[in-house]
Amino acid sequence: MATETGAGELLHQRGWRTAFTVAERVNAWAVLVSAIERGYGDHIYEYANDLFCRNWLHEAWLLLDDHIVQLWTPQIRTLDERHKAATVDDDGIALDQFHRVPGPDLWWWRRHPRILTGDLGRSLRSAGAIGADPDTA
Incomplete structure (x- = not known):
């Protein structure tokens, strides 16, 4: 382990753009989850790019020492639950119109924000996503 x-170094060698730390990727996941809760309005491709911070954590968890996993898991679980509460499970159908959705073990790709606003909202609605308008959410 x-x-x-x-x-971080091993994942960088496997193709990640830099040798991230767990703290950096947990922070990126927290920032994304907060943005989704408020109403993520950036472009759909930026949203897909942002989701990769959770992919990194998923991959790192298979490599990390048990004590590091135990240290960070509660915070990640909390963020995951917040993400689930702020999103709708559509099995990735809407997002897959723009970005190939990975396998079912990467569940965060199979959900889209509950509040559909800005460029992301317009794109997802065009792909059949149903969500709350930010003015009524």
Whole structure:
């Protein structure tokens, strides 16, 4: 099992653009979840790019020492629950119109924001997503 630095380096060697730390990716997930809760309005491709922070955590969890996993898991679980509360499960149908949705173990790709606003909202609505208008949410 790897240390945080070792996992970041290994994932970087596997194609991630940099050797991220767990703290950086947890923070990125927290920022994304907060944005989704408020109403994520950026472009759909930016949204897809932002979702990859959770992919990194998923991949890192398979490599990290148990004590690091135990340290960070409660915070990630809390963020995951907030994400689930702020999104709608459509099995990835709407998002898949714009970005290939990965397998079912990456569940965050199979959900879209409950509040559909801005560019992301327009794109997802065009793909059949149903969600709340930010003015009524």
